[in-house]
Amino acid sequence: MRDHHDVIVIGGAAAGLSAALILGRSRRSVLVVDSGEPRNAPAEGVHNYLGREGASPAALSRIGRSEVAAYGVEVADGRIVAASTTDGDGVDPVGFSVTLDSGAVVTARRLVVASGAVDVLPEVPGLAEQWGRGVVHCPFCHGWEIRDRRIGVLVTTPIGAHQMLMFRALSEDVTAFVTDPALVDDTALAGFAAQGVRVVSGPVTAVVSDGDRLTGVSTGSGEFVALDALAAASTVEARVGFLSGLGLTATDQLLGDFRFGSALAVDAAGQTTVRGVYAAGNVAAPMATVVASAAAGTQAGAAVHGDLVQADLAAALARAATATATGQSTR
Ligand SMILES: Cc1cc2nc3c(=O)[nH]c(=O)nc-3n(C[C@H](O)[C@H](O)[C@H](O)COP(=O)(O)OP(=O)(O)OC[C@H]3O[C@@H](n4cnc5c(N)ncnc54)[C@H](O)[C@@H]3O)c2cc1C
Numbered sequence: 001m002r003d004h005h006d007v008i009v010i011g012g013a014a015a016g017l018s019a020a021l022i023l024g025r026s027r028r029s030v031l032v033v034d035s036g037e038p039r040n041a042p043a044e045g046v047h048n049y050l051g052r053e054g055a056s057p058a059a060l061s062r063i064g065r066s067e068v069a070a071y072g073v074e075v076a077d078g079r080i081v082a083a084s085t086t087d088g089d090g091v092d093p094v095g096f097s098v099t100l101d102s103g104a105v106v107t108a109r110r111l112v113v114a115s116g117a118v119d120v121l122p123e124v125p126g127l128a129e130q131w132g133r134g135v136v137h138c139p140f141c142h143g144w145e146i147r148d149r150r151i152g153v154l155v156t157t158p159i160g161a162h163q164m165l166m167f168r169a170l171s172e173d174v175t176a177f178v179t180d181p182a183l184v185d186d187t188a189l190a191g192f193a194a195q196g197v198r199v200v201s202g203p204v205t206a207v208v209s210d211g212d213r214l215t216g217v218s219t220g221s222g223e224f225v226a227l228d229a230l231a232a233a234s235t236v237e238a239r240v241g242f243l244s245g246l247g248l249t250a251t252d253q254l255l256g257d258f259r260f261g262s263a264l265a266v267d268a269a270g271q272t273t274v275r276g277v278y279a280a281g282n283v284a285a286p287m288a289t290v291v292a293s294a295a296a297g298t299q300a301g302a303a304v305h306g307d308l309v310q311a312d313l314a315a316a317l318a319r320a321a322t323a324t325a326t327g328q329s330t331r
Helices: 014-025 057-071 160-168 185-194 241-246 291-324
Strands: 005-012 029-033 074-077 081-086 096-100 105-113 117-120 151-155 174-178 198-201 205-208 215-220 224-226 229-230 237-239 251-256 258-263 278-279
Touching: 005 014, 005 057, 005 081, 005 096, 005 291, 014 057, 014 105, 014 291, 029 105, 057 074, 081 241, 081 258, 105 291, 160 185, 174 215, 215 229, 215 258, 224 229, 278 291
Parallel strands: 005 029, 005 105, 029 074, 105 278, 151 174, 151 229, 174 198, 237 258
Antiparallel strands: 081 096, 096 105, 117 237, 205 215, 215 224, 251 258
């Protein structure tokens, strides 16, 4: 691993590898550091990714790594544990240093943060073990696979009623588990009734599995409800702890009063509030799908290259001015 690069990309899944691809093709020296834990790792396949529909997250990552390697991008397995600014190179005032969990320190002119997010799950015994398999959150990611099956929807947030409708579009056998009556108003309940959705009020005390397969849920009243899948909402928290040395923190993401996660703020080019640090994918947009995260990575990578060509120009002009002053050639 070289110790200085034009760009270090933190995270090597859809967003990070897409940023690396466009930067590699622009002849930038790029290091991708990846700890190999994409958010969708528990899922069998990635859906709605045109051209690779249904490929496993691991396969997509393998393909992406070999594609970026063809353009000279270095990919290192590891975790960035800290980041800070450096003095830059004199003409370009922006520069960064990152520390890996191995203790290695690497510097770069720009950073792309593509570290994704983690799902904080409702605290129900047995739920986490089934996350991404028997317990799902996204009708677009998993809905087709559970169409016409017995689906439960765990309503633990104000958007639970909407989530219920999304899954109702996929199956006629849907049960809403309403943990708190304040989360579902009379209009929503009328909608459930009109669409033949059963409502079970009160807590869900356990997600029950037989070996690897979800079989149902137990409720507070002691009832067991047999299911093939349970939809549940997570809170999607940006993975940004290692950026504190740059003064970067994630901000709350709200739908009205409802907080559904956190993310880094970025501008239209993908640049964060720290000059020279860009971010793409779930770390900056918790609802972005894989293809949207890849697109954001491409966009951020292009913006970084545009930023660097301006810095290269400033450096060339500075060299030319010095040469003129000293009577030397710049060639
Ligand atoms: C169960 C589940 C199933 C899903 N299924 C689908 C689907 O079918 N289709 C779809 O479009 N979307 C799906 N999604 C959403 C999808 O996971 C995200 O859109 C996608 O993962 C975002 O890509 P990303 O590159 O931003 O982040 P991630 O895929 O999360 O990748 C971030 C990468 O950065 C690495 N990383 C994190 N911190 C560090 C660090 N400090 N140093 C180095 N590396 C680091 C991680 O290990 C990881 O490899 C699903 C989500 C879940 C939870």
